[in-house]
Structures are given as C-alpha cells and as structure tokens.
Amino acid sequence: MSLQAAQAAITQAQTLTANGKIGEARRTLINALNATQSADARAQVTVALAAFHRSQGNFLDAAIAYGETSKIAGPMPELILSEARCWTSGAKPLKAIERLKDMPDEAMGSYDYLSILADAQRRANHWEDAVPTARAALKVKPSSRNMKIILASALGRLNQWEEADQLFDELGPDSPLCIEMKSAALIECGRTEEAASLLRLAVADQPTHARLHKGLAMLLWMQGDKTNFAETLLQAADDYPEDMDLTLSAADMLRRADRHVDALARLEAASTRLPSPAMESAVAILLAPAGRAEEGAELAEKSVQGAPETDWIRRNAACALLAAGQFEAAARHTAWGLQRDPTDQEWISLDVVARRGLGDETYRYLYDYDRFVQPFDLDPPEGYDTIESFLEALATRLRELHVFKNHPLDQSLRGGSQLVLNPDVPQDPLIELFFKALDKPIRGYMAHIGNDPSHPYTARNTGEYDLQGAWSVRLTQGGSHVNHIHSEGWISSAFYVSVPDDVTPDAATDDGWITFGEPRFPVPGISYEKKVCPKVGRLVLFPSYMWHGVRPFHQGEERMTIAFDIIPA
Numbered sequence: 001m002s003l004q005a006a007q008a009a010i011t012q013a014q015t016l017t018a019n020g021k022i023g024e025a026r027r028t029l030i031n032a033l034n035a036t037q038s039a040d041a042r043a044q045v046t047v048a049l050a051a052f053h054r055s056q057g058n059f060l061d062a063a064i065a066y067g068e069t070s071k072i073a074g075p076m077p078e079l080i081l082s083e084a085r086c087w088t089s090g091a092k093p094l095k096a097i098e099r100l101k102d103m104p105d106e107a108m109g110s111y112d113y114l115s116i117l118a119d120a121q122r123r124a125n126h127w128e129d130a131v132p133t134a135r136a137a138l139k140v141k142p143s144s145r146n147m148k149i150i151l152a153s154a155l156g157r158l159n160q161w162e163e164a165d166q167l168f169d170e171l172g173p174d175s176p177l178c179i180e181m182k183s184a185a186l187i188e189c190g191r192t193e194e195a196a197s198l199l200r201l202a203v204a205d206q207p208t209h210a211r212l213h214k215g216l217a218m219l220l221w222m223q224g225d226k227t228n229f230a231e232t233l234l235q236a237a238d239d240y241p242e243d244m245d246l247t248l249s250a251a252d253m254l255r256r257a258d259r260h261v262d263a264l265a266r267l268e269a270a271s272t273r274l275p276s277p278a279m280e281s282a283v284a285i286l287l288a289p290a291g292r293a294e295e296g297a298e299l300a301e302k303s304v305q306g307a308p309e310t311d312w313i314r315r316n317a318a319c320a321l322l323a324a325g326q327f328e329a330a331a332r333h334t335a336w337g338l339q340r341d342p343t344d345q346e347w348i349s350l351d352v353v354a355r356r357g358l359g360d361e362t363y364r365y366l367y368d369y370d371r372f373v374q375p376f377d378l379d380p381p382e383g384y385d386t387i388e389s390f391l392e393a394l395a396t397r398l399r400e401l402h403v404f405k406n407h408p409l410d411q412s413l414r415g416g417s418q419l420v421l422n423p424d425v426p427q428d429p430l431i432e433l434f435f436k437a438l439d440k441p442i443r444g445y446m447a448h449i450g451n452d453p454s455h456p457y458t459a460r461n462t463g464e465y466d467l468q469g470a471w472s473v474r475l476t477q478g479g480s481h482v483n484h485i486h487s488e489g490w491i492s493s494a495f496y497v498s499v500p501d502d503v504t505p506d507a508a509t510d511d512g513w514i515t516f517g518e519p520r521f522p523v524p525g526i527s528y529e530k531k532v533c534p535k536v537g538r539l540v541l542f543p544s545y546m547w548h549g550v551r552p553f554h555q556g557e558e559r560m561t562i563a564f565d566i567i568p569a
Contacts, residue, residue, distance in 0.1 A: 001032060001035040001036045001037070001041060002038075002041065003038060003040055003041040003044070005032075005041075006032055006036050006041035006042075006044055006045050007041075007044065009028055009029065009031070009032035009045070010029070010032070010044065010045065010048040012028055013025040013026075013028040013029045013032075013048065013052065014048075016028060017052060017055065022056065025052060026052065026309065029045060029048055029049045029052060030049070032045050033045045033046065033049065039072050039073070042072050043069050043072045043073040046065050046066075046068045046069040046072065047065075047066070047069050047079075049065045050062045050063075050065035050066045050069065050082065050086075053065060053309065054086060056309070056310075057310075058309050058310055058311065059086040059087070059089040059090030060086070060087075060090040060092065060311050060340060060341065061309055061311070061340070062082075062086040062090075063083050063084075063086035063087045063090060063092070063095070064340055064341070066079050066082045066083035066086060067083050067099075070083065075102055077103055077104060077107045077110075077113075080099060080100065080102055080103055081100075081103075081112050081113065081116055083096075083099055084096040084097075084099045084100050084116050084117075084120065085116050087099060087120070088116065088119055088120045088123055090311070091123075093119075093120040093121070093122075093123040093124040094120075094124055094488060094567065096116065096117075096120035097117065097120045097121065097124065097126075100113065100116065100117050100120070109136075109140070110140070111137055111140040111141045111144070114133055114134075114136050114137035114140065114147075115137045115141075115144065115146065115147060117133050118130050118133040118134045118137055118147060118150050119146070119150065121133055122150045122153065122154065124468075124488070125157075125422070125468075125469055126424070127153075127154040127157040127158055127422065127424060127425070128154075128158065128424040128425070130150055130151075130154040131151060131154045131155065131158070134147045134148075134150045134151035134154065135151060138151065145171060145175065145178075146177070148167050148170070148171055149171060149175065149177055149178050149181055150181070151167060152164045152167035152168050152171065152178075152181070152182070152185075153181035153182065153184070153185050155167070156168075156181075156182065156185030156186065156188075156189065157185050157188055157189070157422065157425065158424075158425050159189055159425065161189070164185065168182050173201070173202075173205075176202070176206060176209050176211065176212055179198060179199070179202045179212060180211060180212065180215060182195075182198060183195040183198050183199050183202075183215055183219075184215070186198070187219060188420050188422070190401075190403060192219065192222075192223065192403070192404075195219060196216070196219055196220065196223070199212060199215050199216035199219065200216060200232075202216075203216055203232050203233075203236070207232075207236050207239065207240070208236065208240055208243055208245075208246060210233075210236075210243075210245040210246050210248075210249040211249075213230075213232055213233035213236055213246070213249060214233065214249050214252075214253060216232060216233070217229050217230040217232075217233050217253050217409070218253075218408060218409045218410065221257065221406050221408075221409050222404040222405070222406050222407070222408055222409075222417070223404065223405060223406075224404075224405035224406055226257070226406065229253075229257070230250065230253045230254065230257070233246070233249060233250050233253060234250050236250075237249070237250035237266070241270070241273060242273065242274070244274055244276070244278065244279070247266070247267070247270045247274060247279075248267075248278070248279075248282055250266060251263040251264075251266045251267045251282060251286075252282075253409065254266065255286065256409040256410065257409060260286055260289045260290065261290065263286055264283070264286040264287070264290055267279065267282055267283045267286065268283060271283055276306070277302075277303040277304070277305075277306035277307035277310070277313055278303075278307070278310075278313070280299050280300075280302055280303035280306070281299075281300060281303040281307075281312070281313045281316045281317070282316075283296075283299060284296045284297075284299040284300035284303060284316060284317070284320045285300070285316050285319055285320055287299065287320070288320060288323035288324065288521065288522070289521075293320075293323045293324040293325075294324050296320045296323065296324065297320050297321045297323070297324035297326050297329070299320075300316060300317040300319075300320035300321060301317060301321070301329070303316070303317065304317045304333070311337070311340075314333050314336060314337060315333075315337070315346065315347075315350070317330075317333050318330045318333040318334055318337070318350045318354070319350065319521060321333070322350065322353050322354060322357065322519070322521070322523045322526075323521050323522065323523060325357065325523070325524040325525070327354050327357030327358045328354075328358065330350070330353075330354045330357075331351070331354040331355070331358065333350075334347055334350050334351035334354050335351070337350075337351075338351060342456065343456065343460075344487075345485055345486065345487045345488075345489070345544055345545040346485060346487050346545075348366065348456070348545040349485045349519070349545050349546070349547055350519075351363075352366055352367055352545075352547075353519050353523055353526055353547075356526055357523065357524075357525065357526060365455070366456065366457065366543075366545070367516075367517060367529070367546060369516060369517070369529065369530040371448075371449065372449060372457065372542055372543050372546070373516060373530060373532065373540065373541075373542045373546070374445055374448060374540070374541050374542070375532060375535075375538050375539070375540050376441035376444065376445070376538070376539045376540075376541065377535075377537055377538055377539075378437055378438075378441065378495070378537050378538070378539055379437060379440065380437075381433040381434070381436060381437045382433070382436075383433070387536075387537040388536065388537070390430075390433070391497055391498070391536060391537060393430055394430045394431070394434060394497055395497050395498045395560055397428055397430050397431070398419065398472050398474070398497060398560060398562075399474070399560075401419050401428075401472070402417045402419050402472070402474045403417075403419075404417040404418070404419075405417065412481045412482045412483075412484040412520075412549070414479060414480050414481070414482060415475055415476055415477075415478050415479030415480060415552075416473060416474050416475035416476050416479040416559075417473075417474050418471055418472070418473050418474075419471060419472040419473075419474075420469075420470075420471050421470040421471055421472055421562065421564075422469070422470070423435055423467040423469070423470050423564065424467075434495075434562065435467070435470075438467075438539070438564075441539050441541070442465060442491075442541070442566060445491065445541045446461055446463060446465065446491075449461060451463070457490075457543050457545075460490055460568045461568065462568045462569060464568070464569035465491075465566045465567065465568060465569050466566070466567050466568075466569045467564050467565070467566060468488060468489055468490075468564070468565040468566065468567045469564060469565055470562065470563065470564035470565075471562070471563055471564070472497075472560065472561065472562045472563075473560070473561050473562075473563065474558060474559075474560045475550070475553070475558070475559040475560070475561075476557065476558060477553065477554065477555070477556065477557060478552055478553070478554060479550075479552065479553065479559065480549070480550050480551060480552040480553075481514075481548075481549045481550035482520055482549055483515075483518050483519055483520045483528075483547050483548065483549035484520050484547070484548070484549065485544060485545055485546065485547055485548075486544040486565050487544070488544075488565065488567075489544030489565030489566065489567065490543075490544055490565070490566055490567045490568055491541055491542070491543065491544060491565070491566040492541070492542055492543070492544040492546075492548070492563070492564075492565050492566075493539060493540065493541050493542075493563050493564050493565070493566070494514055494534075494539070494540045494548075494561050494563050495538070495539045495540075495561060495562045495563065496534040496535060496536050496537065496538050496539075496559075496560075496561055497536070497560040497561060497562060498536060498558055498559065498560040499512065499534045499535065499536050499556075499559055500512060500553055500555055500556025500557070500558070500559055501555075501556055502553075502555040502556055503533065503534055503553060503556070503559070504533065505533045509551075510531055510533075510551050511551055511552060511553040511554055511555070512534060512550065512551060512552075512553035512556075512559055513531045513532060513533050513534065513550070513551050514531065514532050514534065514540060514548060514549070514550055515528035515530070515531045515548065515549055515550070515551060516528060516529060516530040516531070516532075516542065516546055516547065516548050517529035517530060517546070517547055518547055518549065519547050520547070520549075528547075528549075531551075534559070534561075544565060
C-alpha cells in the first residue's frame with residue numbers, strides 16, 4: 001500500500017470512528033498496517049492506530065502502537081511521551097518510568113516530560129521521587145493544578161503536612177482528584193477520621209463520582225463497618241440508574257465484601273438497561289461463584305466479541321473460561337495478552353493455569369518451585385543479640401500501628417488488618433532496622449536465581465534492586481489470604497514476625513501455611529503444588545507472578561507478617 005493509500009485508510013478510519021463504527025475503524029487500520037511496507041506509511045498508520053486505541057480507552061494497546069512507531073520512525077520525544085502517558089493510564093507506571101529514560105537530555109526539562117514522569121511516580125507510589133519532579137514541573141508551569149495535587153499528596157505521604165495542607169487548602173475542595181489524593185495520604189498517615197469526614201462531604205457534594213464513593217466505602221469497611229460501609233454508593237447507584245460507573249462500582253464493592261449474590265443481582269438487573277460488553281464481562285465473572293460457570297464462560301466470550309481489544313475484558317474472559325474448565329479457549333486469551341506484553345505478571349499467571357489444565361508441563365519452567373521459592377532466616381539487626389528479641393520488640397510496635405479493624409477490600413487478606421510501610425519514608429526505628437536487615441537475603445536470592453537472559457524471571461536480574469512497596473498484615477484467628485499475585489512486582493515476599501504456636505512443620509494440618517500454585521478462583525483440577533510452613537524470623541522469597549495464598553488458621557490469636565515487593569534497579 002502506498003503512502004497516499006495509507007493516508008486514505010487513516011481518514012476512512014477516523015470517519016468510521018466518528019460515526020460510531022468502532023469495529024470497522026479498527027479493522028481498516030489493521031488491514032492498512034498489514035498491507036503497508038514503506039516506513040513512512042507504516043509510521044503514519046501505527047500513530048493513527050495508537051490514537052484510535054487511546055480514544056477508546058485501550059491504553060495498553062495505544063502504548064504498544066506508539067512503541068512500534070518509535071521502532072519505525074526513531075525515538076522522537078513526542079512518541080516517547082505519548083507512549084509513557086499511555087503506559088501510566090493503562091496502570092503500568094513502572095513501564096512509563098522506564099520508557100521516559102529514553103528521552104533526549106535536552107527534552108527532560110520540558111513540562112510535558114516532568115508532568116508525565118511525576119504522574120507515573122505518583123501512581124507507582126514513588127513519593128520521594130515525585131516531590132522533586134513535581135517541583136521542577138511547577139517551576140516550568142506554576143499554574144499546574146495537577147502538579148500541585150501530586151506535590152501535596154507526595155508531601156502528605158512523606159508526613160510533611162505543613163506544606164501539604166497549605167497546598168491542599170490553596171487547591172480548594174472542588175477537585176475530585178485532589179480529594180482522592182488527600183484522603184489517601186491522610187489514611188496512610190493514620191488520620192483516618194479526617195479522611196472519612198473529607199470523603200463524606202465530597203460524596204454529598206458530588207453524588208455521581210464513583211471513585212469518591214469507593215474510597216469512602218473502603219475506609220468505612222476497614223474501620224469496622226461491615227454492614228453499612230457502602231450505603232452511600234449503593235444509594236447513588238439507585239438514584240442514578242443510568243450511570244454505568246456507579247452501577248459497576250456498587251457491584252464491585254459488594255463482590256469484594258464477599259456478597260456475591262447481591263452483586264450479581266444488581267448487575268443482572270442493570271444489564272437490560274445498560275447493555276454493553278463491559279456489563280457482560282462484569283456479570284460473567286460473578287456467575288462461576290454462583291454455580292453457573294458454563295454460563296459465565298459463554299457470556300465472557302460474548303463480551304470479547306463486542307470489545308476484542310479491551311484488555312480487562314480479555315482478562316475477565318480468561319478467568320471465566322478457566323473457572324469453567326475450558327482451558328484451550330482460555331489459552332487463546334492468555335496468548336493474546338502475552339503477545340502484547342510478555343512481561344505482564346497477571347497474563348503470565350493465568351497462562352500457567354491454562355497450561356496446567358491442558359497438561360502442558362512447560363509451565364514448570366516458570367513455576368520452578370524448588371528453584372524460585374526460597375526461605376531465608378534473618379540475622380538479628382545491629383543492637384540485638386538474637387532475632388527473637390528483635391522480633392518481640394518489632395511485634396509490639398506493629399500491634400500499636402495496626403489501627404484498622406478489617407482488611408482492605410482491594411487486598412488479598414481476610415480476617416485481619418493491613419498497615420502500609422513505605423520504605424522510602426522515614427519509619428519507626430525498629431522498622432528501619434528491619435529494612436536494613438533485608439539486604440543480605442535479597443542479594444543472596446538474586447545470586448541464587450541467576451540472570452539467564454532467556455528466562456522471563458531471571459532476565460530482569462540486574463544484581464541491584466529497589467523495594468517497590470511494603471506492608472504488614474496481622475491476621476486473627478480464622479484469617480487467611482485469598483490466592484493472588486503481585487502484578488507490579490518482580491520478587492515478592494513473606495516475613496514472619498509472629499506465628500501461632502500450633503503452626504508447625506509436624507502439625508496435623510497446614511493451617512496458616514503459605515501455599516503456591518492455586519489461582520484466586522476455583523479451577524477444576526487445579527490446586528496448590530507447594531507449601532511452606534511459617535517460622536518466626538523466616539523470610540520467603542518467590543516470583544511476583546506466582547500464585548500464592550495463606551490457609552486459614554483456627555488456633556492461636558495472631559499471625560503477623562511483613563511483606564514487600566522488589567523490582568530491579
């Protein structure tokens with residue numbers, strides 16, 4: 001196809017998009033790309049394809065298309081910025097940060113570069129990095145509200161509230177993003193009642209803002225209200241029945257609170273008035289827990305037909321098909337996801353389940369439990385003769401810091417509380433000592449796994465690391481972790497601060513043990529393949545893409561851990 005013909009195809013696709021013929025527009029661009037050989041024409045088509053994906057909210061596809069354009073046309077700053085912006089919007093901020101390293105030095109002082117980097121750092125919880133980046137962006141553009149919001153939020157997370165409050169007051173109470181960011185910073189610093197008051201006022205003033213409602217619901221749940229935590233969100237969804245975001249958010253909160261029947265009833269009632277692939281997908285993943293897995297698989301496939309390029313709909317479809325035992329069909333979706341991003345942790349984990357279901361033993365290349373799941377016993381930090389004496393002091397301090405009564409609704413634990421421990425922020429001295437003691441086992445683990453460039457896990461091993469995030473979990477009797485992965489990590493962990501007396505290697509049950517290999521939802525014929533008994537002072541390291549969970553324990557009062565994710569430096 002000539003350059004002129006490619007430009008005609010782009011114009012045709014734009015017209016089709018404007019007329020709502022989304023599928024035809026996409027096919028027109030893809031056909032033009034497949035038929036085009038010249039570099040100039042291919043570059044124009046890939047840019048048009050990226051813009052199309054971006055306009056449809058398919059940010060990961062857009063980022064990939066911008067990346068392909070850079071390969072053809074060269075790493076032009078505007079292409080790098082567009083790609084990074086899409087990685088961030090597609091919930092891949094670490095990829096955005098990495099891509100921005102390719103910017104020419106002379107372009108790194110621009111507002112576009114600094115603002116995109118600050119936003120990616122914010123979304124990656126790199127608060128210490130976000131402060132100087134946002135300040136630099138404000139020097140270039142002092143009027144930027146977004147940069148003031150990011151700076152204020154980062155300062156709050158770093159407990160520098162005098163300047164943070166001054167900025168938040170300057171910004172005013174009318175910005176939903178400002179309210180979200182301030183409330184999250186308040187919660188992380190333990191000022192939970194202030195956060196609740198702020199969010200209550202916000203949802204009363206902006207009743208159709210779904211994210212504000214979800215923020216309030218999750219906070220009230222953690223504070224102990226398991227009955228009325230989502231009352232304002234559910235009422236808003238009833239008051240505005242045509243609002244898709246409110247409808248899906250209300251069902252999502254109910255699902256996360258294990259009220260699957262109520263969530264499904266809401267969505268099935270809404271599906272007739274709000275028909276869409278998104279609604280079909282949301283209903284589909286709730287059907288398997290209701291004993292209707294085959295129906296869920298069928299509806300999930302239908303949702304993909306309506307939105308074949310939407311990443312989260314494809315992920316839901318893979319999950320619904322796996323739950324129904326339709327492994328071959330699920331594998332088609334995981335192959336699609338991995339073709340777009342071979343490093344995506346969730347697609348890797350779902351593909352492993354599909355391969356296991358098909359009897360394909362190649363999954364063991366990634367799930368090499370003996371090689372990749374490694375325990376280490378922590379040495380006592382400086383100033384302590386034994387690890388036991390250190391952990392007694394650490395456990396006492398952590399109990400004081402665990403102020404919430406319930407687990408976060410967006411996390412894996414059940415029956416306990418979670419405490420954020422930001423490694424980049426000055427901490428309690430005991431927690432600082434703990435972080436320092438981690439260096440030796442982490443480096444030992446990296447040396448153990450090696451850096452084979454042909455393996456998706458070990459190829460990332462640079463020999464240096466950063467802590468991506470850290471948190472403490474205090475499970476009470478009956479507590480557990482739902483099986484899960486860590487989509488933004490590389491190496492994940494569990495360190496045992498305190499363990500119930502009855503959780504031992506020779507116990508009659510595996511209560512309280514960490515298990516590996518079982519997905520977060522029941523899949524026919526798939527269960528965990530490895531388990532490790534907790535031990536006070538023990539650190540277990542493993543791939544972030546590996547399914548893991550904790551068996552409920554029924555004896556003893558407490559199981560307390562610290563966990564963190566590691567990324568290559």
